[in-house]
Amino acid sequence: MNAPTLVCPPILGRHLLLDMQGVSAALLTDAALIERALHDAARVAGATPVDARFQHFGPGLGVTGVLLLKESHISIHTWPEYGFAAVDIFMCGEARPELGIDSIVAAFAPASRSVRDAARGPAAAGSA
Amino acid sequence: MNAPTLVCPPILGRHLLLDMQGVSAALLTDAALIERALHDAARVAGATPVDARFQHFGPGLGVTGVLLLKESHISIHTWPEYGFAAVDIFMCGEARPELGIDSIVAAFAPASRSVRDAARGPAAAGSA
Numbered sequence: 001m002n003a004p005t006l007v008c009p010p011i012l013g014r015h016l017l018l019d020m021q022g023v024s025a026a027l028l029t030d031a032a033l034i035e036r037a038l039h040d041a042a043r044v045a046g047a048t049p050v051d052a053r054f055q056h057f058g059p060g061l062g063v064t065g066v067l068l069l070k071e072s073h074i075s076i077h078t079w080p081e082y083g084f085a086a087v088d089i090f091m092c093g094e095a096r097p098e099l100g101i102d103s104i105v106a107a108f109a110p111a112s113r114s115v116r117d118a119a120r121g122p123a124a125a126g127s128a
Numbered sequence: 129m130n131a132p133t134l135v136c137p138p139i140l141g142r143h144l145l146l147d148m149q150g151v152s153a154a155l156l157t158d159a160a161l162i163e164r165a166l167h168d169a170a171r172v173a174g175a176t177p178v179d180a181r182f183q184h185f186g187p188g189l190g191v192t193g194v195l196l197l198k199e200s201h202i203s204i205h206t207w208p209e210y211g212f213a214a215v216d217i218f219m220c221g222e223a224r225p226e227l228g229i230d231s232i233v234a235a236f237a238p239a240s241r242s243v244r245d246a247a248r249g250p251a252a253a254g255s256a
Contacts (some may be wrong), residue, residue, distance in 0.1 A: 012207055013214065015145065017246055021253035051181050055196050066194050066201060068183050073192065077200050077218070079140055086141065086248045088216070090205070112254045116246060118145055120214045125149035126240045 010123035013072055013092035017118065018101055020085045022111025028080035031056040031063045037107040038067050038074050041100035047071045047091055071095045085110075090120065138251035141200055141220035145246065146229055148213045150239025156208035159184040159191045165235040166195050166202050169228035175199045175219055199223045213238075218248065 027033060035054050042049050047069045054065035062078040072090040079085070087104050089097040101115055118124070155161060163182050170177050175197045182193035194203040200218040207213070215232055217225040229243055246252070 019253040021250045050183050053179050053181050055178050064196050068192050072205050075201055084250055114253050122149045122212055125147040125242050
């Protein structure tokens, strides 16, 4: 039971790392808006939230939040003092994380952004 | 207030992506052990948990968990059927995420693993 099976797929999930710069500080301190944006991203990507936690560090300060998904997670950390936010969308199965990225970008309207795409699974661990 | 300031550092956090293959299924289904391992990793890295959520998908099935940190987050998703786990340690400030990785690897003893190191911040977003 402890050995990996032979049918293990080499990639189990896609993990997109979104960095956004030049975002309105008003958006980056609004925990309710941020929570809505993450739920919207999960919905358009076809993922199913199973839990959510958001932490607002105080008036004018940043927000940390995570949706636990049946398919993995979406997280956000905001730095309103720098107009910056880091978002992760990690999804396995049939979900389409790139649609979640589009939804987040539309909600936050950054001046610039980047998306890095990390395949997660045994292939990344060097044994597939 | 909405424009990024001139003193924004180009890198705000380090995000380490750890993929582990060849892990005992018994470890990967043990939600209490997994939660302890994530707390231990936060402690040795010098980070401060502010909240924690763990979801066990049922006997013999995987666990999803996240620690929200003052410094960002640690997450884990396990696939016991494949002997695989994906861990993220994302920390800003003075914390040392690489020490957290060492702690996680010691706890799960994978047959193989990889660590990818993603700098998060305005430099990644293409505007620094």
